[in-house]
Amino acid sequence: MHIETKCIHSGGYPDTQTGGINTPIFTSSAYGYLDTDVRLYQRYFNTPNQEAVAKKLCELEGTEDGVVFSSGMAAISTVLLALLNSGDHAVVQDEIYGGSHAFVEEHLSRLGISFTLTGKEAQTIEEAIKPNTRIIYIESPTNPLLNVVDLRAVAEIGRRRGILTIIDNTFATPINQNPFKLGIDVVIHSGTKYLGGHSDLYCGIALANKEIAALIRKTAANFGGSLNAMSCYLLERSLKTLALRVERQSQNAFEISKFLEKHPNVARVNYPGLENHPGHAIARNQMAGYGAMLSFELKDMTAITFMKRLKLIKATLSLGGVESTICDPATTSHQKVSAEVRKRLGISDNLLRLSVGIENLNDLVEDIQQAMKDK
Ligand SMILES: Cc1ncc(COP(=O)(O)O)c(C=O)c1O
Incomplete structure (x- = not known):
């Protein structure tokens, strides 16, 4: 099977x-x-x-x-x-x-x-x-x-x-x-x-x-x-719907990572599906898809301001749902990790972690775009 x-x-x-x-x-x-x-x-x-x-x-x-x-x-x-x-x-x-x-x-x-x-x-x-x-x-x-x-x-x-x-x-x-x-x-x-x-x-x-x-x-x-x-x-x-959900989520994440990579207000995008990602070759070798999680840093806007401006994508703890969600790991998933260790690992206060859902891709991109406009 x-x-x-x-x-x-x-x-x-x-x-x-x-x-x-x-x-x-x-x-x-x-x-x-x-x-x-x-x-x-x-x-x-x-x-x-x-x-x-x-x-x-x-x-x-x-x-x-x-x-x-x-x-x-x-x-x-x-x-x-x-x-x-x-x-x-x-x-x-x-x-x-x-x-x-x-x-x-x-x-x-x-x-x-x-x-x-x-x-x-x-x-x-x-x-x-x-x-x-x-x-x-x-x-x-x-x-x-x-x-x-x-x-x-x-x-x-x-x-x-x-x-x-x-x-x-x-x-x-x-x-x-x-x-x-x-x-x-x-x-x-x-x-x-x-x-x-x-x-x-x-x-x-x-x-x-x-x-x-x-x-x-x-x-x-x-x-x-x-x-x-x-x-x-x-x-x-x-x-029963895991394969359907994850395939769609992974496709959406791939497209969003490419969109973010080209955006002038984005300093860095972390997604193993991108060819310039340091782990891309290994990921291609051992994964069937690159997943639906990505993280990125903005140039001229704080993580909190950006999350508050989003209309569709909700700032939440947790990830992996059918709905797209976002968080800043420094104050959520990694708040228990000391500031010193976070710095060493590269988890900056401005890092955003996006869990991409199964929504229509254009709606997600539009939401991100409007939140970045007229900073
Ligand atoms: C990669 C990873 N492993 C383990 C956990 C812990 O899972 P739970 O919150 O179900 O205890 C989390 C929670 O965010 C996670 O992201």
């Missing part, structure tokens, strides 16, 4: 009672156990709605097992603490989602786990490895600068050195990038973004082979960040 077909037909749970084509929503928090081998319980991550949607995601990313969480951060924190022990070392890319960065900074040392923050180049990542390194944690394309990591190269380093590789694949989505095919061991998504896609659902997902997923599931049951049946169903329903 092709991915568009998998979005619709993979996973799910058969409605044997009525023959209905949708997965029924199982609302119970108490399941009988006397006549079954499996003890169903939402916090054990094994209820019918959790499994129905996890199976679909496994098919979309191409792996064996998955655990659905109540947020992206629940997935990220659980995976890290499931795979790391006191005395271990982690190599972590420095330019990752602000919340993930904060989690690493605020919790790993406290638990006796050391870490090294590194740049995105495979060689730099390899140089940060120590004898006790257990994991390499990366994100690509990155939030908010859309930098690209060479996933094949990082996966090869992990295999050669016996270290697990973990990626946050939120920005790319399974439509544009399948890290398992490139050799990565664990794939995480904030499903709150593209997988949910309608800005009305919080969830996260961690995917891996059976062996690694069992470790994640065991820790997850202790931490308890599980996803309820209604949200699992909403996620499953949203995934």
